[in-house]
Amino acid sequence: MENKEILLKVRNAKTYFPIKKGVLKKTVGYVKAVDDINLDVYRGETLGLVGESGCGKSSLGKSILQLVPVTDGSMEYKFEDGYKDLRKLSRAELDNARKKIQIVFQDPNSSLNPAFTIFGSLEDPLIKFGIKDKKERIEKIGKLLEDVNLPRDYMTRYPNEFSGGQRQRIGIARALSVDPELIICDEAVSALDVSIQAQVLKLLNKLKEERQLTYIFITHDLSVVEFLADRIAVMYLGRIVELTTSEELFSNTLHPYTKALLSAIPIADPTKKKKRIPLQGDVPSPANPPSGCTFHPRCPDCAEQCKTERPILEEYIINGVSHFVSCHKVKAELAAKGIKPEASK
Numbered sequence: 001m002e003n004k005e006i007l008l009k010v011r012n013a014k015t016y017f018p019i020k021k022g023v024l025k026k027t028v029g030y031v032k033a034v035d036d037i038n039l040d041v042y043r044g045e046t047l048g049l050v051g052e053s054g055c056g057k058s059s060l061g062k063s064i065l066q067l068v069p070v071t072d073g074s075m076e077y078k079f080e081d082g083y084k085d086l087r088k089l090s091r092a093e094l095d096n097a098r099k100k101i102q103i104v105f106q107d108p109n110s111s112l113n114p115a116f117t118i119f120g121s122l123e124d125p126l127i128k129f130g131i132k133d134k135k136e137r138i139e140k141i142g143k144l145l146e147d148v149n150l151p152r153d154y155m156t157r158y159p160n161e162f163s164g165g166q167r168q169r170i171g172i173a174r175a176l177s178v179d180p181e182l183i184i185c186d187e188a189v190s191a192l193d194v195s196i197q198a199q200v201l202k203l204l205n206k207l208k209e210e211r212q213l214t215y216i217f218i219t220h221d222l223s224v225v226e227f228l229a230d231r232i233a234v235m236y237l238g239r240i241v242e243l244t245t246s247e248e249l250f251s252n253t254l255h256p257y258t259k260a261l262l263s264a265i266p267i268a269d270p271t272k273k274k275k276r277i278p279l280q281g282d283v284p285s286p287a288n289p290p291s292g293c294t295f296h297p298r299c300p301d302c303a304e305q306c307k308t309e310r311p312i313l314e315e316y317i318i319n320g321v322s323h324f325v326s327c328h329k330v331k332a333e334l335a336a337k338g339i340k341p342e343a344s345k
């Protein structure tokens, strides 16, 4: 990335969902779905956000859009008149922000009303955002359908007349209808067959070029973002454990969790051997996360320190690029090579 304009600055973001019990609905604990996340999103990049199911990826996406109550931290978005914290916007400002930031979910049905034609579903945001003339809306929706490689006349059809891949294209068209800058794709291709996945990913890439979009691409499947993302953030139990360029992440994987995620990906090239480190057990409950490094009960490299002391996410410059990682063992190994965290310099 040459142009490093920061579009979104997430600082110390926490989203804790209260766990309520009994008739009095007393709060007995919290699900720490997002637990102190720091993240910059650069304009024009595709940032992959990966991790197993339940790691808090969707919660982070929804937190950015203020679709769930955020507990703490800030999320500054760059508007025409400068950075503003999305958490502190007025109702009107938030509506404006939601034009700029759109989300595409795994299940396009959630944004398409089965009782409405495609025109009916896509018209809604256009009316809301001020296109009063129906002819103009028809023209715009026709153009949007063409942009996602569907015939214009599909606008008169109903969602159930389409395949999963076509419905997802329509979901993308709906997101594009308000001319957003940032699109959060939350498992946008995860429900599709592999061949259809490839088509939709290609489409998303084309749209990104044409419209100079920025993507946060959320997926539990690292192989989906390998060729799509400029940078990848790996999330585990509400935290980012590793974040760097895709190239660096795949060629110089540091965190044991990322290594385990990577070893689950099938390799196309049989001449390349890969050491498989299967992930043992399930993701622990974010309501009661393990002490120290939350990955320690599943980590093949776990040492005593890992059980008690929580590693912090620190930035290193490795192979000429920024590489964030939070792991005691990795830190010690890097120190042995003379590589120190940027903050300590």
Ligand SMILES: Nc1ncnc2c1ncn2[C@@H]1O[C@H](COP(=O)(O)OP(=O)(O)O)[C@@H](O)[C@H]1O
Pocket (backbone or CB within 6 Å): 017, 031, 032, 033, 051, 052, 053, 054, 055, 056, 057, 058, 059, 060, 068, 286
């Ligand atoms: N609205 C909610 N209320 C309570 N708990 C939630 C809510 N949404 C998500 N969670 C919990 O937060 C954790 C992270 O979920 P989620 O963000 O959906 O993870 P991912 O998208 O990575 O699969 C899970 O334990 C999930 O059960």
Ligand SMILES: [Mg+2]
Pocket (backbone or CB within 6 Å): 057, 058, 059, 186, 187
């Ligand atoms: Mg999710």
